Amino acid sequence: MIKSRTTRPVAKLAVLAAMALTLGACSSTGGGGFGGMFGSSEPAPPVEPPPAPEMPASIRSEEIVGRWGLASYMNPNDRVRTENAARGQCKNPYIIGAGTSGGVMMHLADEATPQELRLKGSPSGKNYIGPPGPAGDPRDREIVSFDGRILVTKFIDKDAAVRYGNMVYVRCAPRA
Incomplete structure (x- = not known):
């Protein structure tokens, strides 16, 4: 050694x-x-609850698939005039298509390409259109009103809501 x-x-x-x-x-x-090895005197970090499951909307995606005239307004007093302007857009309609997973094909704010969005309900009874996840996400739009012929939405994101206003979709007549 x-x-x-x-x-x-x-x-x-x-x-x-x-x-x-x-x-x-x-x-x-x-x-x-x-x-x-011997236990810790520090408390364990709190466990975050899992995200709440999506609630179904009271409006089905099939109800909004179709051809729509589209216009928007900022001032609620302009709604009737805007609905008439949207009817005039049916010669160049906004198409809401059916998604492959049960949603609808629409644009998110500031996105050039449509993507599949979901109709989501909320505990308050409001309906939303947006990407998968909880209702009221900043990328969602709230459905302000819908009667089968006229759909009015507004974006949740304040900046997008200011830029786009209340979006009025008027269902176009079927093609002859």
Whole structure:
């Protein structure tokens, strides 16, 4: 066996390094040093509840699929005039298509490409159109009114709501 002056200090250093790695591993697993082995005095972080399931809307997606004249207004006093303007847009209609998963194909605010959106209900009884997730998401639009012939929506996002106003969709007559 070869003995050297540096053998013993190097061996001690190796043991200390191994202990440091072991303790570091304990604390990185959330155990807080030896607390992971003997229990921790720190409370566990609160568990977030799972997202609420989507509520079905009182309007079915099939009810809004079709060809629509589209216009918008800011001032509620302009609604009737805007409905008439939307009727005039049926020569170049906005198409709401059926999605492949039961939703509808529409545009989100500021998006050039339509995508499948869902009709969602809420505990308050309001209906929304938007991407999957809870109702009232900033990307959603609220259905303000719908009577089968006229659909009025407004975006939840305040900036989009200011830019687009209340969107009025008037169902176009079937093609002759």
